[in-house]
Amino acid sequence: MSAVAPPSTAVGTLARGRAAQRRYPLRPQHVIVALLLLIYPLVATDFWTLQIGAQALLLGVIALSLMFLAGYGAMVSLAQMTVAGLAAYMMAIFGVSAIPLSLGWPWWIVVPLSLVIATLFATFVGALSVRTEGIYTIMITLAIGMAVFYLAQQNYTVFNGFDGFKGLEPPVLFDVNWRGPLPFYYLCLTVAALCYFAVLYLSRSTFGLSMQAIRDNPRRMRALGFDVNLHRIAAYAIAGFLAALGGVLFAWYNGRVSPGSIGIHSIIGILIIGVMGGLRHPIGPFVGAIVYVLMQTFAIDFIDRERFNTLIGTVFLLTVLFSSDGLLGLWDGMQRRLTAPRARRQRSAVPSEEG
Amino acid sequence: MRLFILTFLNGLTLGALYFMVASGFTLVFGLMRQVNLAHGSLYLLGGYVGYEVAQASGSWFVGVAAGFASMAVAGLLLQVVLFRHMEGQDLRQTLVTIAISIIAADLMLARWGGLTYQFDPPEWLFGATPMPLINAYPTYRLALLATAIVIGLLLWFFLTKTRVGMMIRAGVDDRAILSATGVNVQRVFAITFAIGAGLAGFAGVVGGTALSIAPGEDNRYLLASLVVVIVGGMGSVPGAAIGAVLVGLAEQFGLAYTPTYGIAYTFLIMVLVLAIRPQGILGRPT
Numbered sequence: 045m046s047a048v049a050p051p052s053t054a055v056g057t058l059a060r061g062r063a064a065q066r067r068y069p070l071r072p073q074h075v076i077v078a079l080l081l082l083i084y085p086l087v088a089t090d091f092w093t094l095q096i097g098a099q100a101l102l103l104g105v106i107a108l109s110l111m112f113l114a115g116y117g118a119m120v121s122l123a124q125m126t127v128a129g130l131a132a133y134m135m136a137i138f139g140v141s142a143i144p145l146s147l148g149w150p151w152w153i154v155v156p157l158s159l160v161i162a163t164l165f166a167t168f169v170g171a172l173s174v175r176t177e178g179i180y181t182i183m184i185t186l187a188i189g190m191a192v193f194y195l196a197q198q199n200y201t202v203f204n205g206f207d208g209f210k211g212l213e214p215p216v217l218f219d220v221n222w223r224g225p226l227p228f229y230y231l232c233l234t235v236a237a238l239c240y241f242a243v244l245y246l247s248r249s250t251f252g253l254s255m256q257a258i259r260d261n262p263r264r265m266r267a268l269g270f271d272v273n274l275h276r277i278a279a280y281a282i283a284g285f286l287a288a289l290g291g292v293l294f295a296w297y298n299g300r301v302s303p304g305s306i307g308i309h310s311i312i313g314i315l316i317i318g319v320m321g322g323l324r325h326p327i328g329p330f331v332g333a334i335v336y337v338l339m340q341t342f343a344i345d346f347i348d349r350e351r352f353n354t355l356i357g358t359v360f361l362l363t364v365l366f367s368s369d370g371l372l373g374l375w376d377g378m379q380r381r382l383t384a385p386r387a388r389r390q391r392s393a394v395p396s397e398e399g
Numbered sequence: 400m401r402l403f404i405l406t407f408l409n410g411l412t413l414g415a416l417y418f419m420v421a422s423g424f425t426l427v428f429g430l431m432r433q434v435n436l437a438h439g440s441l442y443l444l445g446g447y448v449g450y451e452v453a454q455a456s457g458s459w460f461v462g463v464a465a466g467f468a469s470m471a472v473a474g475l476l477l478q479v480v481l482f483r484h485m486e487g488q489d490l491r492q493t494l495v496t497i498a499i500s501i502i503a504a505d506l507m508l509a510r511w512g513g514l515t516y517q518f519d520p521p522e523w524l525f526g527a528t529p530m531p532l533i534n535a536y537p538t539y540r541l542a543l544l545a546t547a548i549v550i551g552l553l554l555w556f557f558l559t560k561t562r563v564g565m566m567i568r569a570g571v572d573d574r575a576i577l578s579a580t581g582v583n584v585q586r587v588f589a590i591t592f593a594i595g596a597g598l599a600g601f602a603g604v605v606g607g608t609a610l611s612i613a614p615g616e617d618n619r620y621l622l623a624s625l626v627v628v629i630v631g632g633m634g635s636v637p638g639a640a641i642g643a644v645l646v647g648l649a650e651q652f653g654l655a656y657t658p659t660y661g662i663a664y665t666f667l668i669m670v671l672v673l674a675i676r677p678q679g680i681l682g683r684p685t
Contacts, residue, residue: 120490172670175677179434179489180633186436187625187669190618194662201659308618312497319494351509357501364494 085229094225094297095341100333101232102297105239106290107317107329109283112243115323116252117279118259121173123185124287125314126192127166129306131291133196133203134158135212136301142211145204151215159288166284167277174276177262189311197303208302212295223296232293236330239286243326246282255279309353316360404533406655407648412540414647415547416609419602420620421627421639422554423595429571429634430591432489433482437496438599439621440503445470445600446607446616447507450516459520459608466604467597474596478589500617508614518608543609550598554636567591571634626665630672632682641680 085093106128113119138147139154149157173184196203214222214231222228246252254275258265262272295301304310313336321332339359343352424438435441445466453462477499485492519525524542527535558564566587570577578584599620603612606620623646631642649668653661672679 172673175673179432179493182490182493183434183625183629184669184673187622187629188666190622190625191662191666191669194622195660195666198661199659205659309501312501315494315497351505353501353505354509357498357505361495361498361502364491364498 081233085226090225093229096334096337098225098229098232098293098297100330100337101229101236102290102293103314103317103337104330104333105232105236105293106287107314107321107333108236108239108243108326109286109290110314110318111321111323111326111329112246112283112286113279114318115325115328116247116255116259117276118178119173119181119276119279120315121169121185121280121283122182122311122315123166123169123189124283125311126189126306127162127169127284127287128291128294129196129301129310130165130192131158131162131288132212132295132298132301132305133209134161135292135295136209137202140211140213141209143204143207143209145202146209155292158292159285162288162291163281163284166287167281170277170280170284174273174280186311189306190308193303193306193308193311196306203303206303208300208305210300210302212299212301214296223299228297232297235289235293239289240326240330243286247326251275251278313356316356320360320363401533402655405536406651408533408536408540409655410648410651411644412543412609412647413651414644415544416602416606417620417623417627417647418547418640418643419550419605420599421624421631421643422550422636423598424624425628425631425634425636425639426554426567427592427595428628430567430574431482431588433496434489434493435496435595436493436621437477437500437503438595438624439617439619440500440507441470441473441596441599442603442606442620443507443612443614443617444473444503445603446612447511447516447603448600449604450518450607450612453518453604459518462518463601463604467601470600470603471593471597473600475589475593477596478592482592483585483588500621504614504617507617511614513614515611515613516607517611518604520608539609543605546605551636551640558636563587563590626669628679629669630679632679634683635679635681638679638681 084097088097106124109127110121110124113121113124135154135158136143136146138149138157139151140146140148169185169188172188173181176184196208197206199205214228216222220227222231247256254265254270258270258272258275266272294305298305317332317336318329319332320335321330322328336356339356340352343355420438420442424435427433427435427438448469449462449466452465453459456462481495482492485495520539524539526538528538528541530536556564558568566577566582567590569582570584570587570591574584577587602620607616610616623643626646627639627642629642630645631638631640645668646665649664650661653664657663676682
């Protein structure tokens with residue numbers, strides 16, 4: 045392998061410095077979307093605010109963590125729902141719930157503790173799976189996710205087995221009941237917006253550019269002196285923190301957490317949200333989450349409620365079969381870059397980074 | 400001591416079952432680099448089809464044959480209709496298999512409901528065999544062990560002594576060169592997929608007889624297959640045998656001695672292998 049290969053685009057951007065990446069163009073549609081999101085609960089009913097709005101936002105945050113790994117690192121981790129679910133379980137185990145197993149610690153200890161434990165777990169998952177590449181990542185993270193599910197289901201001393209925990213509630217703070225539709229929606233919106241802009245910022249930081257360069261050509265980055273595995277593990281940690289934030293909201297939204305919350309259907313649900321919305325830009329997971337939640341809620345109107353999985357599976361299948369966008373386009377591009385002769389490699393496009 | 404021997408035998412026979420499921424999974428992965436996450440669905444569907452046929456024909460053996468044949472045909476169709484059009488797109492194929500597994504699980508639930516089905520195998524298979532130290536052990540489980548060994552030997556013979564088997568092994572090593580030598584790679588792929596899927600269906604009936612068939616079993620055997628091939632090395636049939644025995648033993652000893660943490664041992668084995676030898680015990684570095 046020759047060492048004088050022309051720099052791939054992300055590496056080139058990294059080398060040219062960050063000045064060009066620093067621009068955050070604010071277009072009219074951004075303002076409109078922001079205003080709509082802020083006004084939405086004032087015109088919508090409680091049902092639409094909570095069940096559709098808040099739920100889509102918190103699922104979007106969890107799927108955003110998948111987007112961060114898959115879009116910038118080409119690592120499709122199926123353990124993101126497990127990380128979120130673990131955070132929710134920690135909220136229940138250390139915090140207050142209707143089950144005597146809970147320790148009942150105050151929220152201002154429990155929330156940071158849950159975030160830390162879930163992030164550490166995600167880092168551990170990352171450390172295990174970055175030593176292999178591509179398709180192996182899916183297998184390993186899926187195996188880990190399913191193993192945690194079976195552990196939660198069969199263990200009654202810590203996870204309370206099949207029943208899990210119920211009666212989880214957000215704290216009453218500043219005389220506001222945060223479980224109310226309006227406050228909870230704005231809480232989710234705030235977290236989602238912070239996560240969204242954090243991912244957007246990170247994608248343009250040195251770290252984010254290094255990640256994208258590693259995604260495009262790990263061998264070259266290794267040759268340039270970058271610690272590829274360490275970057276990937278760090279990405280898992282960051283994504284884990286995002287998923288954990290989503291998990292805390294998840295616990296408060298559902299008021300309960302059980303093995304079903306981290307079962308295969310929930311794991312795949314996050315994947316479907318990510319793929320449907322597109323995994324190239326951080327807005328994708330939120331778009332996917334809205335579609336997913338709407339389908340979940342209104343499936344009963346055009347198909348038997350019991351057959352929701354057939355519906356969502358079919359939609360997912362069609363998306364994968366007929367859409368080359370998002371993740372799939374990225375994957376194909378990566379495959380082409382890896383297999384095509386170098387002459388064609390130079391022309392390969394980078395994913396657009398418009399915000 | 401009695402508990403230890405019983406647990407050991409249980410682990411071994413469970414490993415035998417896992418080997419039957421996972422050998423097809425690892426064969427398909429090794430040749431086509433395709434992770435068939437619908438492999439568990441093939442197991443469960445094979446079990447259901449075998450049950451229906453066994454009930455209708457009154458013969459358990461016809462049921463076993465039907466489980467194998469129906470899933471072999473299903474696998475062939477999947478390969479010819481879907482996967483051959485997505486060659487080289489690993490991720491896309493994997494996502495498609497996930498979608499298929501969701502739909503299949505839901506439709507099976509609609510057709511067969513949440514009930515647990517029990518087979519009635521022939522009398523002479525279902526008794527107990529006298530054994531030293533533990534008095535007796537279910538004959539069926541011993542037969543399961545023997546069947547897995549026979550399947551392992553047949554696979555070994557097929558892969559090393561027959562022409563198609565050699566093509567498959569050559570394909571595992573280098574697909575491009577294999578097709579350059581004039582071999583119809585698509586046909587080799589289709590045969591491999593049919594065998595892999597057929598083995599899953601076969602295991603569905605045989606395993607369903609040892610335990611039972613019910614919704615959710617598809618995920619259990621998918622997890623088992625994943626862990627077995629991660630531990631044993633992807634694409635290696637002997638590796639699948641080692642992995643299956645390890646996972647079977649870990650699961651049974653875990654259940655016998657620390658009931659609520661049983662799965663943790665399986666997990667621990669996977670973590671250790673990934674930490675020490677990421678490509679699996681008999682896997683080759685990529």
